[in-house]
Amino acid sequence: MRGYEEFEQARWVPEPPGNPERSAFERDRARVLHSAALRRLAAKTQVVGPGDIPDHGRHIPRTRLTHSLECAQIGREMGKALGCDPDLVETACLAHDLGHPPFGHNGETALNELAARCGGFEGNAQSLRLLTRLEAKVLTADGHSAGLNLTRATLDSALKYPWTSAHGAKFGVYPDDLPVFQWVREGVPAARVRFEAQVMDWSDDVAYSVHDLEDALHSGHVTLALLRDPGERRDVCERALKWYAGDACLTELEEVLACLTAEPFWPWRFEGTMADLVGLKSFTSALIGRFCLSAQTATLAAYGPECGRHGADLIVPRITRLECALLKGITAHYVMSREDHHANQARQRELIAELASMIMLGAPGTLEPALRAAFAEAGDDAARLRVVVDQIASLTDVSAVALHRGLGSRI
Numbered sequence: 384m385r386g387y388e389e390f391e392q393a394r395w396v397p398e399p400p401g402n403p404e405r406s407a408f409e410r411d412r413a414r415v416l417h418s419a420a421l422r423r424l425a426a427k428t429q430v431v432g433p434g435d436i437p438d439h440g441r442h443i444p445r446t447r448l449t450h451s452l453e454c455a456q457i458g459r460e461m462g463k464a465l466g467c468d469p470d471l472v473e474t475a476c477l478a479h480d481l482g483h484p485p486f487g488h489n490g491e492t493a494l495n496e497l498a499a500r501c502g503g504f505e506g507n508a509q510s511l512r513l514l515t516r517l518e519a520k521v522l523t524a525d526g527h528s529a530g531l532n533l534t535r536a537t538l539d540s541a542l543k544y545p546w547t548s549a550h551g552a553k554f555g556v557y558p559d560d561l562p563v564f565q566w567v568r569e570g571v572p573a574a575r576v577r578f579e580a581q582v583m584d585w586s587d588d589v590a591y592s593v594h595d596l597e598d599a600l601h602s603g604h605v606t607l608a609l610l611r612d613p614g615e616r617r618d619v620c621e622r623a624l625k626w627y628a629g630d631a632c633l634t635e636l637e638e639v640l641a642c643l644t645a646e647p648f649w650p651w652r653f654e655g656t657m658a659d660l661v662g663l664k665s666f667t668s669a670l671i672g673r674f675c676l677s678a679q680t681a682t683l684a685a686y687g688p689e690c691g692r693h694g695a696d697l698i699v700p701r702i703t704r705l706e707c708a709l710l711k712g713i714t715a716h717y718v719m720s721r722e723d724h725h726a727n728q729a730r731q732r733e734l735i736a737e738l739a740s741m742i743m744l745g746a747p748g749t750l751e752p753a754l755r756a757a758f759a760e761a762g763d764d765a766a767r768l769r770v771v772v773d774q775i776a777s778l779t780d781v782s783a784v785a786l787h788r789g790l791g792s793r794i
Contacts, residue, residue: 391536408470424448426779458586475540482509484776485783493732501765540579581697592710623712677703741790
């Protein structure tokens with residue numbers, strides 16, 4: 384593989400050579416695609432749940448899995464255009480949400496509170512833990528799991544936040560996963576985000592900003608015609624400013640939104656007709672192309688066609704970032720700020736707290752068999768709590784509710 388030396392293709396646990404016709408990064412991609420963690424994302428809600436869209440058979444809302452697949456397609460093409468190994472970028476995109484717990488970011492908040500005594504919880508750090516410890520593929524010499532045992536380059540490309548919680552609220556590694564993290568980051572400047580990871584991160588932003596809005600339109604939660612009203616536009620811009628674009632000002636966001644909604648592809652009407660469906664697909668395609676090409680053009684102008692590894696930064700022009708933030712702001716304002724949405728989130732957080740108590744009370748028997756040894760070997764209460772958190776984080780939205788119901792019936 385041109386530009387990726389043997390050091391970057393190394394694995395935490397050495398393995399015999401594989402099929403010489405497949406690259407190390409193709410093998411990594413296959414391991415993530417075949418993983419149980421990726422399949423579980425099919426039952427984890429993205430933003431709009433299945434019950435939020437009338438079941439006419441035409442539109443099924445995204446799950447974390449379909450989002451990851453769309454992110455991977457965007458990342459593969461963008462990475463290839465920028466001189467990266469496309470399998471490497473695609474694998475990082477497929478893996479980027481593996482650590483998300485049930486109930487999305489709301490579940491992440493609940494688990495972070497629960498895990499305060501053992502280093503907190505962060506979906507990105509949990510992804511590294513899954514890839515290097517919790518998934519079943521390779522064992523170490525002493526019989527412990529090495530997870531999928533991916534290459535150093537792939538693990539580094541999946542690290543959106545390559546630092547511990549001491550660096551900030553968003554982080555990519557727990558204290559007890561530092562040995563493998565330090566192996567991955569050997570020779571890399573501290574806190575330096577790998578170029579392929581930056582491509583993955585922007586692909587994620589592009590995919591969910593565009594597609595979450597598409598799902599929200601199908602659900603009826605968003606009616607874009609409302610944005611003709613100056614007051615509605617201001618409310619959306621205020622939401623985007625608060626949640627996604629803190630370095631902007633309200634006037635700037637209003638100007639960017641006015642320009643974006645003036646584009647000929649903007650769908651002011653959506654009633655579900657065939658013409659509306661075609662128009663919406665043209666809208667999403669135009670936005671994805673707009674966001675990707677903007678970043679590609681700016682980055683290539685700065686660095687040329689061979690950007691990868693740690694020597695370059697993905698350049699996303701400010702206007703493009705603000706347009707992306709505004710799309711997120713529209714969905715957040717009309718979907719995530721609803722009163723019934725807040726009430727549902729409160730119930731989900733209570734369920735996770737109760738589930739943790741019930742699992743701990745009956746552990747190790749209440750843990751899945753693959754985690755019982757880790758619980759038995761844990762040296763203190765914090766380590767045991769981490770195993771319980773691993774169990775809950777692995778659940779889907781549906782299985783979390785089912786396990787809560789099942790354990791509750793025993794008490």
